[in-house]
Amino acid sequence: MHLPDGFLSAPVSTVLAAASFGGLGAAVRRSRPAVDAPVVTPLLGVAAAFVFCAQMFNFPISGGTTGHLLGAALVTALLGPWRAMLVMASVLLVQALIFADGGVVALGANLFNMAVAAPLLAGLVQGLVQRAGRQARWTREVGLAVSAWLTVQLAAACCAVEIAFSGTAPLAVVLPAMLAVHAVIGLGEALLSVAAYRVVVGARPELAGHERPVAELATMELWRLAAMLALGLLVVALAFPYPDGLEWVAEQQQFGHHARDGFAAAPLRDYAVPGRPVGSGFDWFGSYLSAILGAALCGGLMRWLGRAGRQAPDDAS
Amino acid sequence: MSWPLWAQLLAIAACGAAGLTLTRSLFAADATRAQLGLEVSRGDSLLHRTPAVCKLLGLLALAVSAALLPPAGLSVPGALVLLLLVAARLPLRAVAARAAELLPLALIVAVGALLRGDPVLFVATLGRALITVAAVVALTLSTPQPEILRAARRLGLPAPLVEIIALLLRYLVVVLDEANRLALGFSLRAVGPRDLRLARPLGRVIGALAVRSLERGERVHQAMLARGYDGTWPALQRAPAPSVAAWLGCGLFLSPLLAALSYWR
Structure with a gap:
């Protein structure tokens, strides 16, 4: 699910990078045990090494294909959503910048899909399920299973929407394909996560005590997670009102008759600022102004949502 | 262009499955240290001596300009990256090993491009991906990892x-x-x-x-x-600011990108 470069257009990448950086900034602040204390990095560093290695175990899916663990839901269950964001982000940064797995321009989008949106959704779902079940023991495993499947679906859907809005492939093709494949992979993710979580809780219950942030998430926490997730998804969905992929579908269905111009210029075409003449198919000023404005806006909002109400520390370790 | 939607879906799913199986069976077995590329080449070249801050920014510049340039313009960043790899005597097989992981996605894009009757799309997408992969390999094989981290710290990573x-x-x-x-x-x-x-x-x-x-x-x-x-972490302080000469050299090397960007726009 790591998008390489070439699949996403520059504005899509820019806005998603801003959303990711805002979310990660919030995660850095909120994963401090106390206001003045540093983040407890040693445990998180080795946990990140674990996620990196766990992603290498391939499990077979029938038909000869294989899938592998994403790990966002499992790490969220063990460390809480904010720390899980840091762990997943460092894994993705290393994969992109050291091992060339996933693009550099696409890094912001990859971070958003797997290190920001996925842990936020996992924390939200696990918190909601645990609250609905009055914190009973079974709710942790059920919440983990549900959130594991959902995070994989969410990451795949974000991936597909980003590709489509960049004009690389039509949404009507890439979204069902991604969701269908990852419905099965998500099943594997859920089974693997629950089995792994059981082992951790069985062997070292106090290690799994790091899940307390999830279990004790107050109402405020849940709405903040939900707001950040909703904002991020809104960015993915609304920042680009006339995606090239949708235009292609419209063309297929004989709705539109305008000629398709070159691949590279096409995704930026719909960014013209009113009152400024659009030149030969490309408007640097308009497209970059809107991309930068959108980036600043959603990056700042993400940070603010993560920063507000930090009086109650997540946990006391 | 006139393929029905279900046929497109089927073709893409089949190719994705085939590609995934192929690459996994070929390359997943030996995810060892060598495969991970954890060794840093001990060479000594201009690229090795360039400050890591400049190299990180240069990587970003290469990747971003590749994303902005039209397919015809991709030859400029491509040539620059190739020049880097050859001049610093970095092993090209490392690039090949990384590029192999692009195979399943490349297959999917290829089918999509064929269905759209647009082979340029395929070449451009793959070219952009390859440029970034080669640039990252050039960075990691010429820079010790602590240097990369200190440079990232200087560039504002928390x-x-x-x-x-x-x-x-x-x-x-x-x-x-x-x-x-x-x-x-x-x-x-x-x-x-x-x-x-x-x-x-x-x-x-x-x-x-x-x-x-x-x-x-x-x-x-x-x-x-x-x-x-x-x-x-005293060992992970910010990297020192690169010298003016380093910036100038970097800018000179990357100036073809600017020329290409202004030419194709």
Whole structure:
């Protein structure tokens, strides 16, 4: 699910990078045990090494294909959503910048899909399920299973929407394909996560005590997670009102008759600022102004949502 | 252009499955240290001596300009990256090994481009991906990892993330050895059906790896506390600012990108 470069257009990448950086900034602040204390990095560093290695175990899916663990839901269950964001982000940064797995321009989008949106959704779902079940023991495993499947679906859907809005492939093709494949992979993710979580809780219950942030998430926490997730998804969905992929579908269905111009210029075409003449198919000023404005806006909002109400520390370790 | 939607979906799904199987069976087996590219080449070239801050920014400039240039303009960043690799005498097979992981996605894009009757799309997408892969290989094979981290710190990556990444890189090999031992035992024991039913035993193996990793993390933390760790990392300070000469050289080398961007716009 790591998008390489070439699949996403520059504005899509820019806005998603801003959303990711805002979310990660919030995660850095909120994963401090106390206001003045540093983040407890040693445990998180080795946990990140674990996620990196766990992603290498391939499990077979029938038909000869294989899938592998994403790990966002499992790490969220063990460390809480904010720390899980840091762990997943460092894994993705290393994969992109050291091992060339996933693009550099696409890094912001990859971070958003797997290190920001996925842990936020996992924390939200696990918190909601645990609250609905009055914190009973079974709710942790059920919440983990549900959130594991959902995070994989969410990451795949974000991936597909980003590709489509960049004009690389039509949404009507890439979204069902991604969701269908990852419905099965998500099943594997859920089974693997629950089995792994059981082992951790069985062997070292106090290690799994790091899940307390999830279990004790107050109402405020849940709405903040939900707001950040909703904002991020809104960015993915609304920042680009006339995606090239949708235009292609419209063309297929004989709705539109305008000629398709070159691949590279096409995704930026719909960014013209009113009152400024659009030149030969490309408007640097308009497209970059809107991309930068959108980036600043959603990056700042993400940070603010993560920063507000930090009086109650997540946990006391 | 006139293929029905279901046929497109089917073709893309089939190619994706085939590509995934192919690459996994070819390359997943030896995810060892060498495969991970954890060795840093000891060469000495202009690229090796360039400050890591400049190299990180240069990588970004190459990737961004590749994203902005039209297909015809991709030859400029491509030539620059190739020049870097050749001039610094970096092994091209490292690029090939990384590029092989692009294969499944490349197949999907190829089918999509064929269905749209647009082969340029395929070439451009793959070209952009390849340029970034080659540039990242050029960075990592010519720069010690602590240098990259210090440069990232200077460029504004938050300190906790830099510290987590430093520990991730330090303990990756250790946890990987642990994972390989567990995987060996698992492959000797697991004789069941090769499908999703294998997920539960495999999940237990991953859980065991999680327990061992988290315990190691605790030990590392205790050991660091015993040695006076107070939350600061003197070894991971910001990199010093590169000299004017380094900036000038970097800008000179990357100036064709600017020329290409202004020419094709």
